[in-house]
Amino acid sequence: MKKLSVFLLFVTVFLATAFSSDVPTPYKIGDKATDFKLKSVDGKMYGMADYKDAKGFIVVFTCNHCPFAKKYEDRINALAKKYKPQGYVLLAINPNDPALEPDDSFESMKVRAKEKGFAFPYLFDDGQKIYPQYGATKTPHAFLLDKNRVVKYIGAIDDNVDSASDVKEKYLENAIAALESGKTPSPETTKAIGCSIKAKK
Amino acid sequence: MKYLFYILFLLSFSNAIVAQKVAVFDNYATLEKTVLGDEKTIYVVNFWATWCAPCVKELPHFEQLNSENKDIKVVLVSLDFKNQFESKLLPFVKKKLIKSEVVLLTDKDYNTWLPIVDKDWSGSIPATLIIKNGKKFFVEKIFSDYKELNDYVNKIIN
Numbered sequence: 001m002k003k004l005s006v007f008l009l010f011v012t013v014f015l016a017t018a019f020s021s022d023v024p025t026p027y028k029i030g031d032k033a034t035d036f037k038l039k040s041v042d043g044k045m046y047g048m049a050d051y052k053d054a055k056g057f058i059v060v061f062t063c064n065h066c067p068f069a070k071k072y073e074d075r076i077n078a079l080a081k082k083y084k085p086q087g088y089v090l091l092a093i094n095p096n097d098p099a100l101e102p103d104d105s106f107e108s109m110k111v112r113a114k115e116k117g118f119a120f121p122y123l124f125d126d127g128q129k130i131y132p133q134y135g136a137t138k139t140p141h142a143f144l145l146d147k148n149r150v151v152k153y154i155g156a157i158d159d160n161v162d163s164a165s166d167v168k169e170k171y172l173e174n175a176i177a178a179l180e181s182g183k184t185p186s187p188e189t190t191k192a193i194g195c196s197i198k199a200k201k
Numbered sequence: 202m203k204y205l206f207y208i209l210f211l212l213s214f215s216n217a218i219v220a221q222k223v224a225v226f227d228n229y230a231t232l233e234k235t236v237l238g239d240e241k242t243i244y245v246v247n248f249w250a251t252w253c254a255p256c257v258k259e260l261p262h263f264e265q266l267n268s269e270n271k272d273i274k275v276v277l278v279s280l281d282f283k284n285q286f287e288s289k290l291l292p293f294v295k296k297k298l299i300k301s302e303v304v305l306l307t308d309k310d311y312n313t314w315l316p317i318v319d320k321d322w323s324g325s326i327p328a329t330l331i332i333k334n335g336k337k338f339f340v341e342k343i344f345s346d347y348k349e350l351n352d353y354v355n356k357i358i359n
Contacts, residue, residue, distance in 0.1 A: 065254075067252040067282075068252075101254075137323040137324075137325040137341070138323060138324060138325035138326075141323070156311070159309065160309065161282075161309075162282060162283065162284070187312070190311070190312055191311040191312050191315040191316070191322070191323065191324045192311045192324045193250075193280050193311065193324045193325075193326060194323075194324055194325055194326075195253060195325070195326070196255065196325040196326060196327065196341070196343070197325070198255075
């Protein structure tokens, strides 16, 4: 009997460690998101702690190569310009491993940022430590956080990837408006197609 | 010279036979009912797009699966942009001589249709769905070779 219980304990511990180790649980609405310190295309390091007066943060996982992400580049840039004066800081993070997707190298990020005149820090998730904690799975993938880094919205930027002028619902902007007026965003999460994040197995 | 024309004529004709027609759906529920609705068939459904490099890379494994695994039917659901149907998708299907059934899905109401495929699907592609007896088995992953895909499918359907 004692042997059996020792065995069961062993099995339990084994199972617990086997399934809890590598993959963090993706953030849900209400979770507190981790801060980071990542290098931007200007060579400086950025994190949310740098913005003491921010009312909130728009964290967008995006990249150079993905056609879906490309279609949103100008819209992301416009969001950054529009909301910075209002106290909402947009931080874009490229989560891809450049070994698997050369277009997403740090050098290519610099080129892209210059070409498009990015008005936001375009950060490189070196070592791919940050995106798994957020539970980002694709590009683009947006997270809206309040000033205490509590997750308020997860999902798409709007409801029409093909054409900005045909958008009916601006999910992310609506969520910011809700946050601004102390309401709960509706919807709090949305779904959209995107390119899977390229990570080594 | 006469023969050459004859051969060219035959070639162009055979080409026309090989290039399959691609049906277009603007609603996933309709697609599921129309293309994936036969209860006696086991479907292996791959969500892909010509612009998705890892998807294109794993397509040959699905083509091989379709021709070699007689228990299943492969359906390739393209999520290409609607305005690239004729400029990108059709030429791709023709050039690669794709034999598995290809359909284009242009349903933009992701919040409705992605959860019908799988409640946890974030929308990242490639992704693969197996339907057996109306039951769904979904996985968001890249199959790096044919064996990996075939083993996975066999494990689920048997």
